[in-house]
Amino acid sequence: MSKPVITIDMGGTMIKIGIIKENILISSVSINADSGNGLRVRLPHIEKAVKEALARQQLSFKDMAGLGIASPGIVDSHQKKILSIDKKFGDAPDINLEEWCWQAFGLPFTIENDARAALLGEWKYGRAKDYDNVVLMSLGTGVGTAAVVEGNLLKGKHFTAGILGGHFVINYKGTICNCGNKGCVETEASTWKLPSIAGENKAYSESKLKSLPSVDYKAVFQLAKEGDLAAAEIREQSLQAWAACAISLIHAYDPEMLLLTGGIMGSGSSIVPYIRNQTEKHAWTPWGNVKVETAVFPDSAALYGMAYLVSNINK
Amino acid sequence: MSKPVITIDMGGTMIKIGIIKENILISSVSINADSGNGLRVRLPHIEKAVKEALARQQLSFKDMAGLGIASPGIVDSHQKKILSIDKKFGDAPDINLEEWCWQAFGLPFTIENDARAALLGEWKYGRAKDYDNVVLMSLGTGVGTAAVVEGNLLKGKHFTAGILGGHFVINYKGTICNCGNKGCVETEASTWKLPSIAGENKAYSESKLKSLPSVDYKAVFQLAKEGDLAAAEIREQSLQAWAACAISLIHAYDPEMLLLTGGIMGSGSSIVPYIRNQTEKHAWTPWGNVKVETAVFPDSAALYGMAYLVSNINK
Known part of the structure; x- marks a missing residue:
């Protein structure tokens, strides 16, 4: 049995946060992206929403396999960095998201382009x-x-x-x-x-x-x-x-x-x-x-794709 | 030492025939494509030109590794068939070129799209x-x-x-x-x-x-x-x-x-x-x-690409 995964789809309007367990999205919540002000100011809100989502499912960080973000723009999935992105999240390339993830949750971090993640979700499960x-x-x-x-x-x-x-x-x-x-x-x-x-x-x-x-x-x-x-x-x-x-x-x-x-x-x-x-x-x-x-998962394909990546990253 | 290869680049205006030995084009000749009348009527001319080219190099069929054709259009390189091609060579999909090659020269046959062959030539040697x-x-x-x-x-x-x-x-x-x-x-x-x-x-x-x-x-x-x-x-x-x-x-x-x-x-x-x-x-x-x-080989990259394919097909 594989551990559940925290998945985040960073849209321009809404940021979607989901928990996927055994290939099923068992919980999801959306918070305002407020992306005109960049990503850094949203990170505390994302952290809070993730913690609340886990609490609702009576899950703790140590139960989780990791956290995966689907991001717009060009993403270096090896170095785990956003390379280029629309100006709405213009500060994202300067943020060390892997470090943020480790400090906030103590979890391994994965990131991929959102369309690529959505295709992966539909390809593996949809x-x-x-x-x-x-x-x-x-x-x-x-x-x-x-x-x-x-x-x-x-x-x-x-x-x-x-x-x-x-x-x-x-x-x-x-x-x-x-x-x-x-x-x-x-x-x-x-x-x-x-x-x-x-x-x-x-x-x-x-x-x-x-x-x-x-x-x-x-x-x-x-x-x-x-x-x-x-x-x-x-x-x-x-x-x-x-x-x-x-x-x-x-x-x-x-x-x-x-x-x-x-x-x-x-x-x-x-x-x-x-x-x-x-x-x-x-x-x-x-x-x-x-x-x-x-799509089979019109609203959540990217979450499924990130869950696949987090679960299979070391296989 | 690998055997030399007969390579053919089937252009819309000219059909180029080359012999490549040890990664060098040692001989090449062009004949009119006359492509308005289709490919079938050109095959005897191609056969003759190939035989003359070999004779000039004092090579016989048994010295050769095989024959490769670079063709315009969509080419099934596994089934060795032209699937779709401009009407100038409109009869090509109906011709069994592998059989033609075997009957004319007793040699194994390879075929690929011409741009793909040219890229392969520049990628491997250019x-x-x-x-x-x-x-x-x-x-x-x-x-x-x-x-x-x-x-x-x-x-x-x-x-x-x-x-x-x-x-x-x-x-x-x-x-x-x-x-x-x-x-x-x-x-x-x-x-x-x-x-x-x-x-x-x-x-x-x-x-x-x-x-x-x-x-x-x-x-x-x-x-x-x-x-x-x-x-x-x-x-x-x-x-x-x-x-x-x-x-x-x-x-x-x-x-x-x-x-x-x-x-x-x-x-x-x-x-x-x-x-x-x-x-x-x-x-x-x-x-x-x-x-x-x-390109390093502006006129012959496709010939080099086909030579690579013929030489490496069974490796």
Whole structure:
């Protein structure tokens, strides 16, 4: 019997904390990421939430195998460091998280990119269990991706292989992305870019989007359904951009299955059928069609992936 | 001492035949591909050219380790079949090349995708000898690519991993490609698409390109230098498209080195510095810069790669 694991998914909006025991998420709680102020100020809150979660399960640190964090950005999983991350958690690369983990809990520490962790969770325990060639595309604040090729979770020399699909160029005459590149998938369709995409739409001044305190994809899909012109155009462009990303991922990694996940997935029921249709029509796969599927653990795949890593790190 | 190898690079314009002995190309000859009429009618000519090449070197079949073909398209290197290929060699998937090789020469047969073979040649004997993370981009009739990630030459479940970088979407609102996809790198900048790109340029009617019997990149780069407006615009768009492809390849495979090769490379001395500059500026590589380099064997890397495969197939 393997020891339970503390797992943390460091999202841009919420930080999710879970306890996984015998491959089951027995407890989870989310705290506000408050990520505009960086990660360091959130660490005491994370520590408190972890301790409370353990207490609720009547578990103590010595019962646990370790703690694993799924983080956005580029993560050096060997040195256990965040190398590069969006400015919201801009101080993270300067924090020694392994030391924090040891001092706070006395536990061994593991860290991995969040999309890679989510794919690992679905690959080991979820939708992709029977496949050795899978890509994941997570639609949310950004567009996260990861790839398993011939049974290997791609990491690459500098830990960026597989995870930068959201920064594939899909509009080479496009605008500059947060990452410094031009015309990335994320600059064409992602939650962080959505307000400026909406503001630049020709029909925006006539759109109900204008009256909202903040524009998100839930509103875009809802208003598009109601006939709002700007919302319909943004929905169409976003679906096209995500389909282009999916096709490039298929062309890059030759998967049997494309897993779609992330916060936006709940907003539009048309996303999966649209991407399935486009990949079947346009991806160069003379052997047949890539299965386009949703995650078994849409909210917790990264937690499962980290549990797998913590439990198997020394095997 | 290993036996010499017969290697064939099946290009769209010319079919190159080489003999490689002790890792050196001791003889090579090119015959017209005449690929509009398919591969089957060319096989007797290839057979004759191989026999003549061996005779010139005073070699007989029994001295040889085997024969290897580098082919465009999607190649099943296990079943030794061409699965999907441009219509110029459209009959190739129906030909049993292994049987042909055995009947013509009594030799074991090996086949691989041409860009993958070229990368293998440069990786084992050429520019990328000291690297385990390399991508190759070959600019020619099409845009061929291949990737070595963490010491593995990527093949994928269906033999398409790494080789479809020319079909990454870089203009998701763009036009349909030969492959059935939309806005591929090849539809924005490649020799097969160049005549229609030129014809659609607004300045084409005033351009010297119009008076040429056929438009190629040599003419485009030459006329652009002379101030021809259409040629300068096409040069600029093509460089941008190839740089976008290079950046997406870097984001996909996390290489230390990007190798540039292919027929177009000889036409424009600005290609390497342009792509180097753009990847340094725009690729998300917080660890440093990807080395952008040319091949050591610009004309014969695929031959060297096939020689490696033939010599090592049973090791």
